[in-house]
Amino acid sequence: MATITIGIMDPPYESANTPTAFRLVEAAIRKGHNVNVFCYEGATALGYAGQKQHPNAVHGASLEEEDHPNPKEWIESLLAFAGEKKVKLVWCNCGLCVDERGVENQVEGVCRGSPVDAWKYAEGSDGVLLIGTE
Amino acid sequence: MARYLSIIDSAYRATIEEQDDTAVWFTHAMKNGGADVSILLRGDAVNYAVSNQDAKGVRFGARTVKGPDMVRDIKAVVEKKIPLYAVADDLAERGISISQLIPGVEQIQRRGIAKLIDGHDHILTW
Numbered sequence: 417m418a419t420i421t422i423g424i425m426d427p428p429y430e431s432a433n434t435p436t437a438f439r440l441v442e443a444a445i446r447k448g449h450n451v452n453v454f455c456y457e458g459a460t461a462l463g464y465a466g467q468k469q470h471p472n473a474v475h476g477a478s479l480e481e482e483d484h485p486n487p488k489e490w491i492e493s494l495l496a497f498a499g500e501k502k503v504k505l506v507w508c509n510c511g512l513c514v515d516e517r518g519v520e521n522q523v524e525g526v527c528r529g530s531p532v533d534a535w536k537y538a539e540g541s542d543g544v545l546l547i548g549t550e
Numbered sequence: 551m552a553r554y555l556s557i558i559d560s561a562y563r564a565t566i567e568e569q570d571d572t573a574v575w576f577t578h579a580m581k582n583g584g585a586d587v588s589i590l591l592r593g594d595a596v597n598y599a600v601s602n603q604d605a606k607g608v609r610f611g612a613r614t615v616k617g618p619d620m621v622r623d624i625k626a627v628v629e630k631k632i633p634l635y636a637v638a639d640d641l642a643e644r645g646i647s648i649s650q651l652i653p654g655v656e657q658i659q660r661r662g663i664a665k666l667i668d669g670h671d672h673i674l675t676w
Binding site for chain 2: 474485493494
């Protein structure tokens, strides 16, 4: 079992980087590895609890039919998945970035930290991947 | 009424989260509101015109994601009578043949883009 740290920077709904990062986290958990995720800048909005689903008139879909995927649910699901697999998943936001965006209301399980925490995660990891924004 | 042309270059930018391409969606919504709009797919976005693509099956833990259905969305654009063009040179560079395209997509040569733009009053670039 290894420990991996992944840094994410893109905000939700803006980049293919985001689902790619989530897929990497899921794959690592599935293989039994511990994962630290550090969200920087716009990525701190991924866990914002105020995200809401909506119907989609262009698709002709009701709210239920559209079943719009909000990334806060992906975080909750991955935290639960890590519990099932008995590995550790830390999901940490840059606190100042949270404050700048007013997204303090996060889903349960998301913690608040600083670049020093990101550095400590990296020091304790077998591998580090930072997915910066373009 | 002014004529609009949406030129879409960025492809699959946030399609997993949005369950569609937001530029195609925006243009379709304009049409639904009564606008006179066309779409030009260029660069990597020409892949939106490919008929057998399938991005379904993503899941994060227990949360399944329906994912985008670009074939549905491009067919809906065609059915809505939104003129839809794709740059033939960009299709060829990516090895996409005519037989792979969703019916109703009109190919134009790269050298024809200026003339197409000239036929519209406003250009939206995405």
